[in-house]
Amino acid sequence: MAEALMVTEINCTTGEVIERPFTAEEISQREADLAVVAAEKAEREAEIARIEALKTSARTKLVAGEPLTPEEAATIVL
Amino acid sequence: MPNTFTLIEAKTLTTSSASVVFSNIPSSYTDLKILYTGKTTDTAAQGTAMTYNAGASSVAGKYIIGDGSNPSTGNLGYMYVGSAFGTNGTANVFSATEIYIPNYTSSQVKSYICVNAAEAQSSTSYSNVIVGRDTGITAPLTSITLFSTSGNWITNCTFYLYGIKSS
Numbered sequence: 001m002a003e004a005l006m007v008t009e010i011n012c013t014t015g016e017v018i019e020r021p022f023t024a025e026e027i028s029q030r031e032a033d034l035a036v037v038a039a040e041k042a043e044r045e046a047e048i049a050r051i052e053a054l055k056t057s058a059r060t061k062l063v064a065g066e067p068l069t070p071e072e073a074a075t076i077v078l
Numbered sequence: 079m080p081n082t083f084t085l086i087e088a089k090t091l092t093t094s095s096a097s098v099v100f101s102n103i104p105s106s107y108t109d110l111k112i113l114y115t116g117k118t119t120d121t122a123a124q125g126t127a128m129t130y131n132a133g134a135s136s137v138a139g140k141y142i143i144g145d146g147s148n149p150s151t152g153n154l155g156y157m158y159v160g161s162a163f164g165t166n167g168t169a170n171v172f173s174a175t176e177i178y179i180p181n182y183t184s185s186q187v188k189s190y191i192c193v194n195a196a197e198a199q200s201s202t203s204y205s206n207v208i209v210g211r212d213t214g215i216t217a218p219l220t221s222i223t224l225f226s227t228s229g230n231w232i233t234n235c236t237f238y239l240y241g242i243k244s245s
Binding site: 005006007008009010011012013014015017019022026029030032033034036037039040041043044047048 | 086087089091092093094095096097098099100101102103104125127129132133134150152154155156225227230231237239
């Protein structure tokens with residue numbers, strides 16, 4: 001059985017600190033939050049891979065004396 | 079310009095927690111500041127995140143991150159508040175994060191600025207500067223949740239919430 005997700009809640013009006021399991025609503029919210037995080041991470045990694053591929057292609061074409069596409073040229077720092 | 083700085087609450091975790099919530103935040107200040115030191119149970123460094131009022135966030139903003147060799151920048155997809163190391167980091171070394179939230183009781187979109195340093199002394203370190211806003215919440219902020227995007231906060235992480243207002 002999976003360990004229960006715990007939350008530490010600090011009540012800023014009363015000063016009371018409660019350590020308790022997540023409510024069902026909080027679990028749903030956490031799943032939604034982590035899905036957004038995973039989507040953002042996948043998008044960022046895809047963008048990094050795309051730029052790396054452009055750089056590799058640009059280097060290969062430069063060595064071979066072939067023309068670069070505008071996107072490939074944009075990866076070169078002058 | 080707000081010129082007083084009051085500690086509202088402070089907590090050092092005595093048990094591992096998936097999230098830390100500052101709830102029932104009083105509306106008697108103009109701005110909020112959060113300081114925390116974080117480390118997680120994950121085996122790798124992870125992004126950490128924040129939500130307002132226990133709700134889904136609709137976020138816009140930018141981050142700049144440096145890992146010592148590959149500085150990069152990008153758009154925020156969630157309320158990113160920097161990195162924290164997990165068990166791969168140096169023992170007893172925590173990330174340091176500062177978040178500033180102006181006008182948290184206004185009926186406008188709530189922005190934030192954040193500076194974070196996550197350092198594992200024998201490995202890669204991360205530095206973050208983040209400017210963002212939650213475009214989905216215009217109600218006054220009454221709660222703020224901080225969590226790691228993987229793993230739990232470990233014991234001895236510390237969380238401080240300050241209120242700032244004009245004297």
